[in-house]
Amino acid sequence: MIPDWLTTLAAAGSAALVNAASTDVWQTARERFLRLLGRGDPARTETAARRLDALRRSAEEPGNERALAEARSAWRQRLSDLLEEHPEAAAELRSAIAELPPPRAARVPSVAQENHASGHGTVNAVVNGDQTNIRTAPEAGGG
Template sequence: MSQELTALAEAGAAAVVAAMATDVWQRTRDGVLRLFGRAGPGLRAAAEARLDDDAALVGAATAPDEVRRALLAPWTQELAVLLSQDEAGRRALAELVAEVRAQLPGERRTPACEQTNTAHDSGTVIAVQHGDLHT
């Protein structure tokens, strides 16, 4: 998978989960369903159920940002698979990401990623976030 495709899938997932339980959710949900609908009615139906379930989790959570962080990786994978099968969907997803980011409040536009790495007893930490590390 290309870095461009991975970056777009990550941006798409970040926009989707950031929009959950906000005023822009319905519009975001509709845009994601249009993308999955291009791949067929079965994928659209599955995505619709998953979006609704995940948004309900975020809405009911006492710590919604923790739930959003947990949902980021699965939605990145879902979108990456979709984009690898439908190259024309890349432009549609990029437009949706830009639209969602523009409508979200400032603090919701960029997902916060936190990483803590600790080495003990002469240990070594080799870590990366949002990329590849080859050793």
């Protein structure tokens, strides 16, 4: 069983790698991860190269959020397997992550909302999420 901290490290490595696939640091990231994943074995290195190149192609496609989410999951599992088999690779993975730019935050669209009520009117508004309104009858003589 892989310790929790290695699972967390694999998730961080996956996020950093997938993020780097669409940036100008890709070639550097690719080389680092080839060494990490290949572990000096030509067959493993070739398999890693094919997978990394497929990731790059996927990252370059417009509107690919679902594919990138799937890639993060797949790479998290690959890195978890690697760390389970080679726990000594943790330091190398940490170093590779540190060299890459931090993952970009999701772009949240800007929303402007203006609401007005007059007289005895009520405004209920929500931009994202849920809203529950429970109306009660006014107290007798109070309103």
